[in-house]
Amino acid sequence: MLTVTVTYETLAPVYVIAAEFSTLVLDPAMGRIPTVLCVVSGDKVMSPRKSERCQLRLMIGVLTLTGFGLAMSVAARAANSDGWYTPDQATHGHIVFNSYCAECHRPDLTGAMGPALIGDAFLKTWLNRPLGDLYEFEHSKMPANNPGSVPDDKLWTITAFLLQKNGFPAGSSPLSAQALSRKLAKAQ
DSSP: OOOOEEEEETTTTEEEEEOSSOEEEEEGGGSSSOEEEEEEETTEEEOTTTTHHHHHHHHHHHHHHHHHHHHHHHHHHHHHHHOSSOHHHHHHHHHHHHHHTHHHHOTTSSOSSSOOOSTHHHHHHHTTSBHHHHHHHHHHHOSTTSTTOSOHHHHHHHHHHHHHHTTOOOOSSOOOGGGTTSBOOOOO
């Protein structure tokens, strides 16, 4: 694993870039692109010419890490932009939840006769499982006094509300059967 540390020495106009295999000492005053003054590798100080291979490896490592970071950032943004539900769907789900579920789970989802549907209790049960598991449980077991009685369209809005309250991001598409195989995971 490549570890890169960048510091700027304020008393002397040099940058120090440290990696597992070498340290470059750069002078930013030498022009627009900092000039390598020397390379420190272990207990050896090498001139720039003798250390070209180390410099090349360091630059490849830094570029690789930068590219990997960019790719992860783009992937995370793409996942977040899809979201799970629309804000309107979750808002409507709150109303439907209060009609069908709040008696047992309370309007604030903290639980009463039924378990809490917010926070650790909910996340420990459903996180990293397919949305279909949650939906199937809701559909076949809820409400406890009349399982399966909530129509599908209302159940989707209730599920959207639960996801919203547990920190899952909203998106531009409503929650539907197309998301059943998608794992419940939060973006970090």
